[in-house]
Amino acid sequence: MANLLAVLSNSAGALNAYDQVLQVTQNNVANASTPGYAEQSLPLQAMAFDPSMGLPGGVQTGQLQSARDEYAEQAVRQQNTALGSSQQLATSLQSLQSIFDISGNTGIPLALNQFFTSASAWAQNPDDTSCRQAVINRAGDLAQSFNSAANQLQTLAQNTQTQLQSTVDQVNQLVGQIATYNRTLMESGRGAKDMGMDAQVHSTLEELSQYVNFTATEQPDGTTTILLNGSTPLLIGGQQYAISVQMVGPPADAANPSGPPAAQLTAADGTDITAQTTEGQLGALLNMSNSVLPSYMGDANQAGSLNEMAQQFADRVNGLLTSGNLSDGPPPVPGVPLFDYDATDSTDVAATLTVDPAVTPDQLAAIDPGPPEASNGIPLTLSGMATPTNDDDMIDGVSYSEFYGQMAANAGSQLQAAQNNQQVDQSLLAQARNQRQQLSGVSLDQEAMTLVEFQRAYEATARMITVLDQLTLDTINILPTS
């Protein structure tokens, strides 16, 4: 009998709860055309079920909620995530760009120019020992420039890894704070969530949003559920699911098994969530670590442009010197290679490039056996690499200086795009914050009127922007080119 009473009581409670929900829904539908009417929702909450303790289970209604504030909060968070990403990318790319000097006064461009100049001087005096020594010295300077650029890239990669770890720690720490609020609510009931705690939760969520993209939903019991990228649990109730980051080396069967490791972001259950994490500071750092830097310094599947350049240049110079002769003979004595590098790892060429210390000036071959034979043919070809006319002296169809310029320009244009995005995202975040203020400060009735006015004003402004953009483009097209 007791059980039957519990079932009946349970059913009556549920009917009562559903009736209240229905009333709210009917009210919403009835007011669908009412200007400014804001949705009201009545969440259902599960009641404790334990027959031995006399707890019959069932459902009860929670508190009436308005969706408005959460919508505005989410818009601010989304924009904060976008700004976090562009800000981090701009900072990281600034460090990258500083490695590639395009003034020609330092680093690889200067060393390249000086090498070609020394080769040109050697071509004018093919038997002069000091000219030959100058070529060896300038080759050494060039190798050191490659080493220096590779080491700076390596340092930047390590800094990025450190930042990745601290960002992940920061994410876990902020989620941990909200987990503490959740546990307080679960222990003390929904009533414990006063305005102060609500503000703390929202402030923490806003701080978290600069690091990662997530969705946060408030549960009927007042706790906050956080899902990374909308799918990976970070927090459910009082249970936090910490994420972690590891550096994972290339697999043994990769093209470059000894190449630099890649960053891997892992969910609490061990799932690899790197590919999904593209936004916020964390997304920008992963992009920097796994995409931008490898394009220069290589990874499991690519050598990286700096290594390609170093290897192709060294191979070409060595090939020319060994194809030449020191003397006509007979028998003719061939020259020796000048550069050396770790040939077992194509991602380590720039870092290990050296001039063979055993090479002496009299081992540099100047004679091109032809036909026709030229006593200064090799140094002439070497100096001609500055302004190449045949494919053998080029890399990807351009001179070595131009190839380096492209690398630098690529870094520069990425930086400029990131800085432009950062500027726009700052404005958009300010706008989202202002809109949040507007939405919470205006009466619902006034708000609905405003929405209609907005539509008209947006259309007028959008038309004007289209006209202005087209006119400006026309102006650019008719401006004389100088």
Place this chain on the structure above:
Amino acid sequence: MSPTVEERLAAARAHVESACQLLLSPTPDKLDGCAQGLAAAVVEVQACFPDASPAGGDRVSGEAARAEAERLRQSIGRACQLLDHAAAFHSNWIRWLGALCAGYTQRGEPARLEHGPRLVTRG
């Protein structure tokens, strides 16, 4: 002495930048002001045409004017993004409000929030 092409483009950019400032806090009133600022920019750019064309002769320094025009386009792009963002904020809010008040249509779209005709008196 009438302004040069470069000066006119710079003036147009100043109008667009002012519009961007208004778009940071988009209310209907400010959007109206924004449209007026953009209209003033249109007038400035239109006035460039006679001098910017090849017949304009020495009145224009191609490189400097081009650089200024590119900066103007960048500002226009920023204004466009701010407007798009503001419009998306409000249109999504209307859609959400519609879905929450009247549910979803049979096609799964949020129901439209209809505003009936109404008379507003302000005193």
